[in-house]
Amino acid sequence: MVASCFLSRGLTALAGLLLFSFGSxxxxxxEDQAEQFFRSGHTNNWAVLVCTSRFWFNYRHVANTLxxxxxxxRLGIPDSHIVLMLADDMACNPRNPKPATVFSHKNMELNVxxxxxxxxxxxxxxxxxxxxxxxxxxxxxxxPRSKRLLSDDRSNILIYMTGHGGNxxxxxxxxEEITNIELADAFEQMWQKRRYNELLxxxxxxxxxxxxxxxxxxxxxxxxxxxxxxxxLSHQPDPAIGVHLMDRYTFYVLEFLEEINPASQTNMxxxxxxxxxxxxxxxxxxxxDLFQRDPKNVxxxxxxxxxxxxxxxxxxxxxxxxLEIMENRYEKDWMNEELMEPLKYAEQLPVAQIIHQKPKLKxxxxxxxxxxxxxxxxxxxxxxxxxxxxxxxIF
Amino acid sequence: MGLLSDPVRRRALARLVLRLNAPLCVLSYAAGVAWFLAxxxxxxxxxxxxxxxxxxxxxxxxxxxxxxxxxxxARDFAAHRxxxxxxxxxxxxxxMRSVGLEVYTQSFxxxxxxxxxxxxxxxxxxxxxxxxxxxxxxxxxxxxVLTVPCGPDSTNSQAVGLLLALAAHFRGQIYWAKDxxxxxxxxxLLGTEAWLEAYHDVNVTGMQSSPLQGRAGAIxxxxxxxxxxxxxxxxxxxxxxxxGQLPNLDLLNLFQTFCQKGGLLCTLQGKQxxxxxxxxxxxxxxxxxxxxxxxxxxxxxQYKYDLVAVGKALEGVFRKLNHLLERLHQSFxxxxxxxxxxxxxxxxxxxxxxxxxxxxxxKALELWMQLxxxxxxxxxxxxxxxxxxxxxxxxxxGLASLVAPLLISQAMGLALYILPVLSQHVATQHFPVxxxxxxxxxxxxxxxxxxxxPHSTQRVVSAQAPDRGWMALKxxxxxxxxxxxxxxxxxxxxxxxxxxxxxxxxxxxxxxxxPRPVYAALLVLTSPxxxxxxxxxxxxxxxxxxxxxxxxxxLFLAALAQGVLEHHTYGALLxxxxxxxxxPCWLLFWNVLFWx
Numbered sequence: 001m002v003a004s005c006f007l008s009r010g011l012t013a014l015a016g017l018l019l020f021s022f023g024s025x026x027x028x029x030x031e032d033q034a035e036q037f038f039r040s041g042h043t044n045n046w047a048v049l050v051c052t053s054r055f056w057f058n059y060r061h062v063a064n065t066l067x068x069x070x071x072x073x074r075l076g077i078p079d080s081h082i083v084l085m086l087a088d089d090m091a092c093n094p095r096n097p098k099p100a101t102v103f104s105h106k107n108m109e110l111n112v113x114x115x116x117x118x119x120x121x122x123x124x125x126x127x128x129x130x131x132x133x134x135x136x137x138x139x140x141x142x143x144p145r146s147k148r149l150l151s152d153d154r155s156n157i158l159i160y161m162t163g164h165g166g167n168x169x170x171x172x173x174x175x176e177e178i179t180n181i182e183l184a185d186a187f188e189q190m191w192q193k194r195r196y197n198e199l200l201x202x203x204x205x206x207x208x209x210x211x212x213x214x215x216x217x218x219x220x221x222x223x224x225x226x227x228x229x230x231x232x233l234s235h236q237p238d239p240a241i242g243v244h245l246m247d248r249y250t251f252y253v254l255e256f257l258e259e260i261n262p263a264s265q266t267n268m269x270x271x272x273x274x275x276x277x278x279x280x281x282x283x284x285x286x287x288x289d290l291f292q293r294d295p296k297n298v299x300x301x302x303x304x305x306x307x308x309x310x311x312x313x314x315x316x317x318x319x320x321x322x323l324e325i326m327e328n329r330y331e332k333d334w335m336n337e338e339l340m341e342p343l344k345y346a347e348q349l350p351v352a353q354i355i356h357q358k359p360k361l362k363x364x365x366x367x368x369x370x371x372x373x374x375x376x377x378x379x380x381x382x383x384x385x386x387x388x389x390x391x392x393x394i395f
Numbered sequence: 396m397g398l399l400s401d402p403v404r405r406r407a408l409a410r411l412v413l414r415l416n417a418p419l420c421v422l423s424y425a426a427g428v429a430w431f432l433a434x435x436x437x438x439x440x441x442x443x444x445x446x447x448x449x450x451x452x453x454x455x456x457x458x459x460x461x462x463x464x465x466x467x468x469a470r471d472f473a474a475h476r477x478x479x480x481x482x483x484x485x486x487x488x489x490x491m492r493s494v495g496l497e498v499y500t501q502s503f504x505x506x507x508x509x510x511x512x513x514x515x516x517x518x519x520x521x522x523x524x525x526x527x528x529x530x531x532x533x534x535x536x537x538x539x540v541l542t543v544p545c546g547p548d549s550t551n552s553q554a555v556g557l558l559l560a561l562a563a564h565f566r567g568q569i570y571w572a573k574d575x576x577x578x579x580x581x582x583x584l585l586g587t588e589a590w591l592e593a594y595h596d597v598n599v600t601g602m603q604s605s606p607l608q609g610r611a612g613a614i615x616x617x618x619x620x621x622x623x624x625x626x627x628x629x630x631x632x633x634x635x636x637x638x639g640q641l642p643n644l645d646l647l648n649l650f651q652t653f654c655q656k657g658g659l660l661c662t663l664q665g666k667q668x669x670x671x672x673x674x675x676x677x678x679x680x681x682x683x684x685x686x687x688x689x690x691x692x693x694x695x696x697q698y699k700y701d702l703v704a705v706g707k708a709l710e711g712v713f714r715k716l717n718h719l720l721e722r723l724h725q726s727f728x729x730x731x732x733x734x735x736x737x738x739x740x741x742x743x744x745x746x747x748x749x750x751x752x753x754x755x756x757x758k759a760l761e762l763w764m765q766l767x768x769x770x771x772x773x774x775x776x777x778x779x780x781x782x783x784x785x786x787x788x789x790x791x792x793g794l795a796s797l798v799a800p801l802l803i804s805q806a807m808g809l810a811l812y813i814l815p816v817l818s819q820h821v822a823t824q825h826f827p828v829x830x831x832x833x834x835x836x837x838x839x840x841x842x843x844x845x846x847x848x849p850h851s852t853q854r855v856v857s858a859q860a861p862d863r864g865w866m867a868l869k870x871x872x873x874x875x876x877x878x879x880x881x882x883x884x885x886x887x888x889x890x891x892x893x894x895x896x897x898x899x900x901x902x903x904x905x906x907x908x909x910p911r912p913v914y915a916a917l918l919v920l921t922s923p924x925x926x927x928x929x930x931x932x933x934x935x936x937x938x939x940x941x942x943x944x945x946x947x948x949x950l951f952l953a954a955l956a957q958g959v960l961e962h963h964t965y966g967a968l969l970x971x972x973x974x975x976x977x978x979p980c981w982l983l984f985w986n987v988l989f990w991x
Binding site for chain 1: 448449451452453454455456530531532533568569570571572714715717718720
């Protein structure tokens with residue numbers, strides 16, 4: 001009797017213990033999930049996709065941009081959050097043997113110009129000025145909403161640029177260029193105006209790595225298709241259309257992205273491996289030193305997709321302010337504040353060297369004491385000459 | 396007062412130049428000829444490459460398969476042509492319209508300055524027929540031309556058939572961004588010239604033509620086609636145009652890449668020096684329209700290509716030209732082609748001519764020094780060899796004795812230019828010759844009359860012609876020759892180099908002292924007419940069809956007639972250049988030789 005009593009008590013104790021452990025385990029799992037819910041700091045995604053070259057023989061740049069547009073849209077970013085800039089109209093070019101299509105694979109396998117492509121900046125509107133205005137938000141009030149980058153400090157922005165470039169510049173429309181310094185300054189303006197949480201910058205041009213050399217704002221990760229001194233090569237020559245359809249780097253990025261779905265856990269390290277030298281002939285490069293998080297913790301969908309995180313739970317979760325997380329956050333803010341002071345980075349040109357300005361010529365006035373002394377002298381000389389008796393008429 | 400330059404140093408320099416002059420001249424001439432011969436080898440020649448980015452590196456696939464249709468159309472055309480004797484305009488209009496082009500015609504007529512014996516025509520008239528394929532989705536601001544010249548002796552019916560089949564094929568494509576004009580001309584180049592003048596609204600050669608009803612924008616490039624048989628073994632490309640003008644090298648590179656792609660054998664025909672338009676393309680070049688003429692040759696080779704292969708090559712060329720955004724301007728305009736895939740640019744071939752002209756410069760410098768040494772005066776104890784005349788009278792007599800020979804030589808040149816054509820009727824009245832013969836024989840007569848000049852000139856000028864006078868005359872003649880040859884070489888290198896290579900030694904060597912018969916023979920042999928004769932023989936030798944003397948003479952006369960005729964009909968500059976420029980210069984040297 002006593003044994004059964006002991007046994008039952010032991011059993012209940014064991015059951016209670018098990019339940020408790022399960023419960024705590026479950027609770028801790030949910031709390032883990034809840035923690036992961038707020039792991040990355042962004043709540044919305046934007047994409048700015050720019051093709052900078054015109055003319056029929058630059059068909060591949062438009063196809064590049066439209067491929068990235070297609071992937072980004074498929075993974076969830078809506079058109080209202082995509083700013084698509086195409087410098088020329090390849091689909092309706094008279095030389096296009098298949099009008100209203102832009103193909104990215106030869107033998108016309110994949111048409112990236114479908115029914116639902118929304119081009120925001122088209123043809124001659126793609127200029128350096130417009131691009132910088134989009135990034136920094138200094139847009140005239142009459143600009144329609146679709147042409148604005150309405151991002152906030154919790155936005156992750158993907159910026160993809162393609163065209164013809166060189167060491168330190170990217171050519172726009174065969175008539176002007178944007179330099180890497182201008183771009184870096186634009187990103188700094190965005191940072192100071194809190195227009196992004198994290199930024200992923202991808203560029204597919206010749207000598208693309210030169211474009212991200214000058215970045216100095218935090219939370220920027222950059223990828224380029226080739227190093228300084230290398231050319232990015234084109235791919236997919238199509239004899240039926242008569243031009244190259246894609247560039248190599250973007251072609252392999254597109255293949256990589258086709259395998260991503262909104263639930264993928266693939267991270268940035270995999271993206272860095274895309275298009276090795278054997279396939280791309282040029283050496284793709286990347287830059288992560290300005291980025292806070294470890295690239296292996298950054299999901300592809302953090303930038304390429306707009307993943308609405310939904311977790312269904314029947315448990316109550318007490319969102320207690322975890323002191324550790326709070327401390328981390330305070331540290332982060334403090335680090336952010338630290339970063340607001342100018343960073344020490346290599347070979348950044350001082351402002352005086354960038355901006356050559358003559359000092360403004362202010363009119364020179366003689367110092368006040370001098371004038372007073374001068375008047376005193378004049379009066380003394382007057383009275384000395386003409387006698388002190390005149391003084392009563394003055395004072 | 397002090398002198399600005401050191402007379403002692405100057406005299407030493409002058410003596411050095413005078414001493415080294417002869418070896419320097421010989422060295423320079425040899426260097427020029429050696430450089431020219433070295434142009435055939437690398438590193439002076441380079442492989443050709445496409446410079447225009449818009450035409451790109453991707454090939455386009457050709458889908459032309461209308462060989463049978465082309466042959467059928469060619470047969471129809473030949474039959475209709477035989478029936479009507481001239482170009483079957485109505486049939487062409489009907490066929491072009493059925494293919495889907497906008498068809499227009501243009502009639503033209505011209506009275507030649509004298510009857511053309513080779514083509515047996517005097518009053519030339521004809522009709523050009525052309526069809527325009529409008530670009531389906533582009534504004535008609537630019538166009539390309541495919542032209543087939545039909546003449547009385549070259550029916551070119553296969554080319555017409557291929558043109559019509561290509562037009563039918565092109566009409567079915569939607570990727571044209573430029574209009575394409577399919578042009579069939581009559582009377583060979585005269586028809587092409589009439590069409591071009593009417594298209595660009597100019598009147599350069601006195602052709603009477605009706606204005607064009609249909610137009611298609613600025614012409615970016617043109618291809619002329621001449622085929623005389625159903626199968627070809629090779630395609631011959633002619634690039635040289637009127638007055639030695641050349642199309643942009645990119646057009647040739649483009650054609651050559653398609654030859655390589657299709658495995659066609661393409662050869663190059665070269666004859667720039669005559670300055671004749673070697674095909675319709677030559678006339679297009681004057682309007683800065685890059686053009687080529689492609690001739691199909693059927694010779695005894697094993698592998699033959701049919702019309703489909705030629706059509707595919709043309710289709711590829713046109714499709715690539717369609718990609719152009721601007722006129723062809725990236726590649727060279729002045730070049731030499733040792734072979735179809737190798738070229739020499741102007742910077743590398745000019746030194747050859749430069750060295751030759753340097754000889755003239757050196758000689759002129761020597762004469763100048765000698766003249767001034769003679770005129771230095773009593774300070775110089777060791778003056779010129781012979782009695783040194785006083786300074787002032789020598790110079791004044793020198794000038795007077797220069798003007799007369801110059802004027803008379805130029806007058807002879809003018810007579811050579813104007814008289815033959817002007818006086819042909821007078822000649823035919825008095826002599827039993829045809830007009831063309833009269834022109835040529837008058838030419839030769841005036842040319843030979845120039846040889847008798849020195850005797851008459853001496854009589855006109857005062858008998859007191861000083862010994863030094865010939866130096867001044869030779870100096871002027873040398874500079875005149877150098878200037879002319881330099882200008883000719885710039886635009887037509889082959890002609891310039893040929894003339895320089897022959898005339899420079901004779902010009903440099905000519906002096907009144909020395910073996911006169913030898914110099915006289917040398918000078919006659921290197922006169923422009925003799926150079927022409929010699930080059931004719933040489934050309935035929937190179938073509939492995941050597942001429943006998945009588946044949947050569949006949950050919951020479953025919954070439955002279957052609958030269959005069961082409962000047963009047965197309966504005967070719969060879970005849971006036973030789974008559975008004977080089978012949979008077981040569982006469983000056985002849986005068987120097989016979990200076991008493």
